[in-house]
Amino acid sequence: MRRDRPSRHGGIVGALAVLLLAGACAGRGSAGSDRRELVVLAAASLTEAFEEIGANFEQEHPRVTVTFSFGPSDGLAAQIREGAPADVFASASPSWMDDVEENGPGILHRADFARNLLVVITPPDDPGHVSTLKDLARPGLRLVLAAPGVPAGDYARQILERAGIADRALANLVSNEEDVKAVVQKVLLGEADAGIVYRTDVTPAVEDTLRTVEIPAEANVIAVYPIGVVASSEHPTLARAFVEEVLGPGQEILRRYGFLPPP
Amino acid sequence: MKPRPPFGLAAAAALGATFVLLPGVGLLSRIPWDRLPALLASPLVADATRISLLVAGGAAILAGLLGLPLAWLLARARFPGRALVRSLVVLPMVLPPVVAGIGLLAAFGRRGLLGGPLRALGVELPFTTAAAVLAAAFVAFPLFVLPVEAGIRSLDPRLEDAAATMGASRWYALRRVVLPLLIPSLSSGLILAWARALGEFGATIMFAGNLRGRTQTLPLAAFEVSQTDPAAGIAISAVLVALSVLVLIALRGRLFR
Numbered sequence: 137m138r139r140d141r142p143s144r145h146g147g148i149v150g151a152l153a154v155l156l157l158a159g160a161c162a163g164r165g166s167a168g169s170d171r172r173e174l175v176v177l178a179a180a181s182l183t184e185a186f187e188e189i190g191a192n193f194e195q196e197h198p199r200v201t202v203t204f205s206f207g208p209s210d211g212l213a214a215q216i217r218e219g220a221p222a223d224v225f226a227s228a229s230p231s232w233m234d235d236v237e238e239n240g241p242g243i244l245h246r247a248d249f250a251r252n253l254l255v256v257i258t259p260p261d262d263p264g265h266v267s268t269l270k271d272l273a274r275p276g277l278r279l280v281l282a283a284p285g286v287p288a289g290d291y292a293r294q295i296l297e298r299a300g301i302a303d304r305a306l307a308n309l310v311s312n313e314e315d316v317k318a319v320v321q322k323v324l325l326g327e328a329d330a331g332i333v334y335r336t337d338v339t340p341a342v343e344d345t346l347r348t349v350e351i352p353a354e355a356n357v358i359a360v361y362p363i364g365v366v367a368s369s370e371h372p373t374l375a376r377a378f379v380e381e382v383l384g385p386g387q388e389i390l391r392r393y394g395f396l397p398p399p
Numbered sequence: 400m401k402p403r404p405p406f407g408l409a410a411a412a413a414l415g416a417t418f419v420l421l422p423g424v425g426l427l428s429r430i431p432w433d434r435l436p437a438l439l440a441s442p443l444v445a446d447a448t449r450i451s452l453l454v455a456g457g458a459a460i461l462a463g464l465l466g467l468p469l470a471w472l473l474a475r476a477r478f479p480g481r482a483l484v485r486s487l488v489v490l491p492m493v494l495p496p497v498v499a500g501i502g503l504l505a506a507f508g509r510r511g512l513l514g515g516p517l518r519a520l521g522v523e524l525p526f527t528t529a530a531a532v533l534a535a536a537f538v539a540f541p542l543f544v545l546p547v548e549a550g551i552r553s554l555d556p557r558l559e560d561a562a563a564t565m566g567a568s569r570w571y572a573l574r575r576v577v578l579p580l581l582i583p584s585l586s587s588g589l590i591l592a593w594a595r596a597l598g599e600f601g602a603t604i605m606f607a608g609n610l611r612g613r614t615q616t617l618p619l620a621a622f623e624v625s626q627t628d629p630a631a632g633i634a635i636s637a638v639l640v641a642l643s644v645l646v647l648i649a650l651r652g653r654l655f656r
Contacts, residue, residue: 208626210626210627211626213626214625214626214627214629217629278526280608283609283623284627285623285626285627309610310525310526310608310610310613311526311607311608311609311610311614312608312609312610312611312615312623313608313609314604314609314622314623322608325504325508325510326508326509326510327504327508327509327510327525327526328526
């Protein structure tokens with residue numbers, strides 16, 4: 137009994153080493169030393185469209201790997217301010233782009249590349265009986281929004297203000313989610329009765345499991361998305377090329393995912 | 400006296416200690432001392448502190464109530480599958496907290512396994528303080544069970560027999576002989592569970608959501624605020640560091656025995 141203990145521990149160390157090696161090899165392929173990595177920090181709502189644009193960009197630039205970090209724009213801006221390595225920043229609101237320009241390393245080649253509208257989503261069986269925006273004010277409904285500061289959260293609050301139901305609807309708020317995709321998830325799971333997200337978040341992957349309620353035009357907010365090269369980027373030329381890709385061929389992909397053309 | 404360690408070992412050990420200490424030092428270096436009192440007195444921090452103390456306390460008690468009989472059984476009883484049960488009890492310790500949150504939703508969520516029966520009783524857990532307690536109790540559970548099981552195992556069963564031969568009832572022996580001897584391991588378990596519950600983030604944000612005054616604990620507040628107001632995030636982190644140091648003082652090396 138006592139004698140097989142060291143060999144058992146050796147087995148654990150060996151297993152860890154194998155897992156480590158597997159992790160180091162996975163996804164690397166034939167990565168050469170001249171391979172460059174472009175880090176793109178993008179608003180969570182851009183996830184699906186940017187992944188497609190990134191795949192095209194990699195095909196056109198064979199020695200380049202595009203690495204995305206999707207999250208709430210305020211969180212991404214905070215990471216850039218703190219010196220996270222980033223080449224391109226795409227924000228769901230101009231204010232967090234301004235923040236990086238003023239309090240961070242700065243932004244080059246800034247341009248607006250898309251606009252977006254917001255919608256109300258509910259689970260398919262609509263447990264909260266939501267047929268119009270005003271229904272979000274009905275007492276007892278469980279509403280989830282993105283947190284204040286997250287663009288989707290700020291836009292949602294503006295919409296509720298414009299519709300004149302902010303006080304009563306926010307009394308129904310049960311959670312401030314970290315980004316807009318987390319709002320989609322809570323509604324998808326059926327835990328919340330309703331949420332306010334971008335129209336583009338109702339992607340083909342989830343459109344059968346979500347119900348969409350349009351927000352009247354007079355209350356809706358048009359979100360403007362700016363993109364730019366982070367001034368501290370180590371690959372400014374490549375980063376600029378990615379921005380051009382989004383402004384050029386990427387536009388068709390963004391349209392397909394429901395984004396509106398830039399102003 | 401112990402022999403002086405070789406220089407190489409001392410240097411490597413210093414490296415390890417630095418690695419563990421540096422984030423704390425970094426936090427301290429960033430604390431905005433002039434704004435600290437105002438930040439700590441803000442309603443957001445006050446709410447988060449209240450919720451955190453409520454959630455961590457509730458979670459430690461819940462883990463204790465649910466964990467004590469199980470710890471007893473694991474320490475004393477022989478039954479088939481005991482080793483398996485013992486391994487599964489540790490599961491929340493190795494499970495990524497976000498996965499724990501998804502699991503809690505699948506079990507206690509509106510559409511979870513118990514969602515229907517719970518709703519029949521008029522209970523909807525997600526997004527409530529009770530959900531935050533449940534999430535924290537889940538991840539803290541093994542930290543209560545393991546030290547308590549070890550404590551019960553180290554009790555000499557003959558003490559109970561002796562008490563019985565002297566005419567003590569089972570209940571009397573438990574109350575006057577066994578429980579006093581278990582107090583050190585029970586308090587270790589409760590403190591460890593409390594500390595783990597205090598730091599809980601992933602399962603809470605998945606299962607209980609994030610709403611100020613209801614489910615927003617100190618870690619959730621630190622996460623939300625640090626993106627828009629870094630100084631406030633640091634101040635909340637300082638509160639958590641202070642509470643953690645208090646835990647270490649309360650344990651006073653009991654961890655290492």
